[in-house]
Amino acid sequence: MPEVTVTVDGIKYVDNVEPRLLLVHYLREVVGKTGTPVGCDTSNCGACTVLLDGESVKSCAVLTVQADGAQITTIEGMAEGGNLHPLQQAFHEQHALQCGYCTPGMIMASADLLRENPHPSDEEIREGLEGNLCRCTGYENIVRAVRRAAEAGVNQ
Amino acid sequence: MTAQAEETRKAEFGQARLRKEDERLITGQTNWTDNIKLPGMLHVAFLRSPLAHARIASVDLSAAREEPGVIAVYSGADFAGEQGSLPCAWPVTPDIIIPDHPPMATDEVRYVGEAVACVVARDRYAAADALNAIEIDYEPLPPVLDIRTAIEDGSPKVHEAGNLSYDFLLQQGDLDAAFTDAPIVLERTYRQQRLIPAAMEPRAVVASGVGGEFTLWSATQIPHILRLMLAMVTGIGEQNLRVIAPDVGGGFGSKLQVTAEEVLALLITRKLGRPVKWTESRSEGNMTVHHGRDQWQYIKLAADNDGRIRGLDVDLLADMGAYLMLVTPGVPMLGAFMFPGIYKMDGYSFRCRGVFSTKMPTDAYRGAGRPEATFAIERIMDELADQLGLDPFEVRERNWIKHEEFPYDTIAGLTYDSGNYEAATAKAKELFGYDELRAEQERRRASGDPVQLGIGVSTFTEMCGLAPSRVLGSLAYGAGGWESASIRMLPTGKVEVVTGSSAHGQGHETAWSQIVSDELGVPFEDIRVLHGDTQVSPKGMDTYGSRSLAVGGMALVSACDKVIEKAKPIAAGMLEVSADDLEWSSGRWAVKGDPDKGVNLGEVALATFAAHALPDGVEPSIDADATYDPENFSFPHGTHLCATEVDTETGFVKIRSYVAVDDIGKAVNPLIVEGQVHGGLAQGIAQALYEEAIYDDDGNLVTSTLADYLVPSATDLPSYQTDRTETPAETRLGVKGVGEAGTIASTPAVVNAIVDALRPFGINDITMPCTPERVWRAIQDSRGGEQASAAEQHEARQSDQTQGNSPQGVGDIDQSGASA
Numbered sequence: 001m002p003e004v005t006v007t008v009d010g011i012k013y014v015d016n017v018e019p020r021l022l023l024v025h026y027l028r029e030v031v032g033k034t035g036t037p038v039g040c041d042t043s044n045c046g047a048c049t050v051l052l053d054g055e056s057v058k059s060c061a062v063l064t065v066q067a068d069g070a071q072i073t074t075i076e077g078m079a080e081g082g083n084l085h086p087l088q089q090a091f092h093e094q095h096a097l098q099c100g101y102c103t104p105g106m107i108m109a110s111a112d113l114l115r116e117n118p119h120p121s122d123e124e125i126r127e128g129l130e131g132n133l134c135r136c137t138g139y140e141n142i143v144r145a146v147r148r149a150a151e152a153g154v155n156q
Numbered sequence: 157m158t159a160q161a162e163e164t165r166k167a168e169f170g171q172a173r174l175r176k177e178d179e180r181l182i183t184g185q186t187n188w189t190d191n192i193k194l195p196g197m198l199h200v201a202f203l204r205s206p207l208a209h210a211r212i213a214s215v216d217l218s219a220a221r222e223e224p225g226v227i228a229v230y231s232g233a234d235f236a237g238e239q240g241s242l243p244c245a246w247p248v249t250p251d252i253i254i255p256d257h258p259p260m261a262t263d264e265v266r267y268v269g270e271a272v273a274c275v276v277a278r279d280r281y282a283a284a285d286a287l288n289a290i291e292i293d294y295e296p297l298p299p300v301l302d303i304r305t306a307i308e309d310g311s312p313k314v315h316e317a318g319n320l321s322y323d324f325l326l327q328q329g330d331l332d333a334a335f336t337d338a339p340i341v342l343e344r345t346y347r348q349q350r351l352i353p354a355a356m357e358p359r360a361v362v363a364s365g366v367g368g369e370f371t372l373w374s375a376t377q378i379p380h381i382l383r384l385m386l387a388m389v390t391g392i393g394e395q396n397l398r399v400i401a402p403d404v405g406g407g408f409g410s411k412l413q414v415t416a417e418e419v420l421a422l423l424i425t426r427k428l429g430r431p432v433k434w435t436e437s438r439s440e441g442n443m444t445v446h447h448g449r450d451q452w453q454y455i456k457l458a459a460d461n462d463g464r465i466r467g468l469d470v471d472l473l474a475d476m477g478a479y480l481m482l483v484t485p486g487v488p489m490l491g492a493f494m495f496p497g498i499y500k501m502d503g504y505s506f507r508c509r510g511v512f513s514t515k516m517p518t519d520a521y522r523g524a525g526r527p528e529a530t531f532a533i534e535r536i537m538d539e540l541a542d543q544l545g546l547d548p549f550e551v552r553e554r555n556w557i558k559h560e561e562f563p564y565d566t567i568a569g570l571t572y573d574s575g576n577y578e579a580a581t582a583k584a585k586e587l588f589g590y591d592e593l594r595a596e597q598e599r600r601r602a603s604g605d606p607v608q609l610g611i612g613v614s615t616f617t618e619m620c621g622l623a624p625s626r627v628l629g630s631l632a633y634g635a636g637g638w639e640s641a642s643i644r645m646l647p648t649g650k651v652e653v654v655t656g657s658s659a660h661g662q663g664h665e666t667a668w669s670q671i672v673s674d675e676l677g678v679p680f681e682d683i684r685v686l687h688g689d690t691q692v693s694p695k696g697m698d699t700y701g702s703r704s705l706a707v708g709g710m711a712l713v714s715a716c717d718k719v720i721e722k723a724k725p726i727a728a729g730m731l732e733v734s735a736d737d738l739e740w741s742s743g744r745w746a747v748k749g750d751p752d753k754g755v756n757l758g759e760v761a762l763a764t765f766a767a768h769a770l771p772d773g774v775e776p777s778i779d780a781d782a783t784y785d786p787e788n789f790s791f792p793h794g795t796h797l798c799a800t801e802v803d804t805e806t807g808f809v810k811i812r813s814y815v816a817v818d819d820i821g822k823a824v825n826p827l828i829v830e831g832q833v834h835g836g837l838a839q840g841i842a843q844a845l846y847e848e849a850i851y852d853d854d855g856n857l858v859t860s861t862l863a864d865y866l867v868p869s870a871t872d873l874p875s876y877q878t879d880r881t882e883t884p885a886e887t888r889l890g891v892k893g894v895g896e897a898g899t900i901a902s903t904p905a906v907v908n909a910i911v912d913a914l915r916p917f918g919i920n921d922i923t924m925p926c927t928p929e930r931v932w933r934a935i936q937d938s939r940g941g942e943q944a945s946a947a948e949q950h951e952a953r954q955s956d957q958t959q960g961n962s963p964q965g966v967g968d969i970d971q972s973g974a975s976a
Contacts, residue, residue: 002323005462018281020281020314021281025280029279030190033184034186034188034190034191035183035185035186035569037186037188037190037405038190038358038435039342039356039357039358039438040358040437040438040861040862041437041438041439041861042438042439042861042862042863044861044863044865045356045438045862047356054267056913058469061593064192073183075182075183075184076183076184076185078183079183083672084183085181088182088183091178091182092174092175092178092179092182093613094175095174095175095180095827095828095831097182097834098406098661098663098831098835099181099182099355099356099357099403099404099405099406099661100177100178100180100182100186100357100405100661101186101188101355101356101357101405101406103181106182107182109163109445122875125869125870126869126870127870127871129869129870130870130871130872131869132867132869133356133726133867133869134833134870135354135355135356135406135408135838135839135867136356136661136835137405137552137831137834137835137838138832138835138836138837138838139834139838139869139870139873140834140874140875140876141830141831141834142870143870143875
């Protein structure tokens with residue numbers, strides 16, 4: 001089995017993995033990062049979104065071996081020093097989550113969206129999150145939360 | 157108590173508190189069932205029928221057993237003596253046919269996706285691999301896919317006993333008189349397409365058993381009902397079965413079920429003596445999580461020339477799917493009481509035939525019976541308005557129950573306790589800019605604008621707070637409708653609240669804390685709400701039907717009352733006064749006339765813990781349990797308005813604005829209320845525009861992935877404008893329920909708006925979902941191949957109306973598409 005070296009939320013891991021092991025299953029079952037959930041098997045829902053070298057990817061559509069040498073940030077690595085990331089704070093304050101299953105992916109995708117476009121319009125937020133599905137909120141408050149985070153100057 | 161004190165005490169109720177639940181959810185520390193890892197845990201994968209209807213001729217598991225990492229392989233025969241039949245708890249008629257429903261098929265399969273075998277392996281990849289080595293031979297049988305022909309003689313049968321499961325009839329008032337000589341009789345057929353609930357968290361189950369004691373973790377809405385049902389199905393003593401619903405990622409009715417996988421996980425762990433986990437893939441879930449809706453609605457409405465409704469005749473065909481699951485037959489029945497909506501009439505008839513097909517069973521999906529009913533009545537009210545040339549609000553107002561007429565006994569046999577349809581409508585029209593939009597619509601019609609504007613109205617009500625137990629009994633439902641709550645006063649003055657209503661995204665932990673904070677005078681932060689584990693919360697009826705607050709909230713305040721009363725003699729002892737001299741004021745027991753002299757419940761709790769100096773005969777506890785059985789349903793209502801722009805050249809529908817004014821009574825937390833409305837709207841709009849579970853002619857589910865089944869994304873939905881009116885329910889809390897209102901109201905609002913835009917073309921229906929293709933085809937058909945402009949159509953139609961000609965319906969325009 002190939003050996004991979006992956007840094008997840010600042011910690012380096014070296015593992016031998018099956019070539020077919022999906023990155024999301026590596027994160028969840030090998031590294032124990034269960035904060036990243038799986039919502040579908042066709043990379044439509046975006047629940048498993050993480051940052052791979054700073055860019056958002058759906059970790060169900062990446063093989064672990066493809067992530068060899070990469071820096072991965074999951075939802076569990078977003079808060080620093082006990083402080084919530086401004087996007088986490090905005091999701092909380094704007095009631096942008098209900099069941100919370102899509103939330104990790106939604107926050108990671110939002111982080112990438114604001115990195116690329118720090119001051120998006122509401123329409124651009126909706127388009128930027130098109131690959132992430134939420135069944136609870138109707139998106140209204142998610143758009144509001146991302147807008148608030150952008151106004152607060154979050155660009156990552 | 158002074159008015160000011162009352163004000164202080166009620167500070168939490170009505171506050172837009174941020175949710176306690178959020179912290180673990182936004183940091184990735186959530187405890188989903190699929191996160192659970194137990195020592196020695198094995199993984200289960202199911203082999204599922206590739207055919208809609210077939211006899212199982214032979215099963216060969218031997219090769220699969222040789223696959224690496226495989227611990228066991230089973231087929232239905234291996235469970236034959238112990239798997240029982242999955243329960244149906246709602247036999248709606250005495251002669252209903254409830255077929256045997258083995259969790260794993262043994263002789264015959266009746267829908268694509270039915271479990272036929274399973275592999276238990278060391279990890280999920282090995283389990284999935286070994287499924288390929290299982291050999292099953294099938295003898296195909298004819299699929300039964302259209303319930304309209306399934307009830308005809310000579311149709312192939314899903315079950316030997318026949319395709320008609322039940323035939324239910326409710327007749328109220330004098331329908332014959334209502335229809336006899338009625339100047340206006342409208343007949344319409346509406347289609348409620350089949351929907352896939354698609355909660356974001358796929359189902360997952362973990363089962364473990366040690367020494368005959370079993371624990372089952374499941375992504376379920378109903379840990380309590382599930383425990384009872386699993387005990388009955390498997391024979392495991394209820395006392396030896398603990399069910400835990402950890403964090404659950406949405407349900408919308410789809411996790412209100414006792415599933416094959418839950419039963420089989422328990423049986424497998426019992427066979428192997430090791431913990432097992434099963435987590436479904438989304439494609440597996442689309443096929444095998446119960447579906448929603450799927451009805452044909454044949455509606456007749458009789459009215460006078462002034463628009464007054466005389467009677468309503470509802471005849472439904474409801475697709476049960478292949479089996480009756482937990483409340484499958486009862487879902488359309490909830491609609492029986494809701495078709496009259498907010499309107500008065502003299503006669504009403506409701507008939508529903510539940511029909512089997514070789515598809516996934518249907519069951520509860522957000523709204524469950526009420527969206528279907530609301531759609532039909534609100535659609536046909538628009539037809540009546542059109543027939544009479546009246547504004548849709550005018551014809552509604554002539555028929556609705558006026559605010560001074562409450563409480564009102566409806567023709568369907570319910571008593572609506574409260575409501576104010578005038579107030580909600582006035583507010584909605586103003587927020588929407590109704591008159592301005594009507595003027596714009598007229599301008600666009602006159603100018604022949606290729607993008608036509610439509611305005612859709614929905615003045616809905618629904619019934620929630622399920623439900624008074626005696627009513628459920630009269631409807632042959634298998635359980636009561638009460639809810640339970642406990643208050644545990646801890647010695648430090650902190651409070652544990654135990655609720656039998658099992659949350660999965662609704663925000664119970666926050667709202668329940670707010671209510672208890674007010675009742676007991678304990679800070680919001682000092683309260684912890686526990687739920688979803690039958691060992692922690694032993695009694696409950698769980699979460700569905702917008703019942704948690706209306707029923708569970710009342711149990712909560714009742715338990716709080718008991719705590720306060722139990723504290724009274726102890727407080728009197730502490731204050732060295734007679735209990736008669738105490739009054740409960742601002743969250744503490746204080747001496748009448750001397751409010752500075754008093755003790756709060758924390759102080760009483762500590763004194764009770766020590767129990768050194770309690771009055772004689774007083775038990776050393778102020779904890780309390782309460783169970784509340786509602787006396788009536790609650791009846792949220794509201795007025796929703798939708799403006800659509802319909803491109804008559806492409807058929808594309810854009811929602812330009814959406815206003816929802818809901819009257820859900822008192823709101824404990826307006827933030828949570830607004831969120832519930834938003835999410836409900838999204839699901840109702842999705843039914844109108846996007847979603848449909850489609851089976852092909854062989855009975856294969858075509859929409860088996862999220863690539864094929866269109867759960868809308870942020871770009872597919874509009875921004876919503878929400879507001880409320882407040883007509884309290886006639887209960888102590890005054891709350892009604894908000895979980896389903898948005899879904900129930902919005903579907904007809906959107907379709908009414910689309911049809912309204914296309915009235916100039918003589919179009920009076922579009923089958924849901926109103927895809928661009930269906931809208932475009934309807935326009936093409938109306939033009940008869942000629943390219944008449946919108947303005948010409950408008951003019952021609954106005955002339956038709958003056959001659960008294962009614963445009964012909966084009967419902968079912970695309971039935972080949974709907975069933976293909």
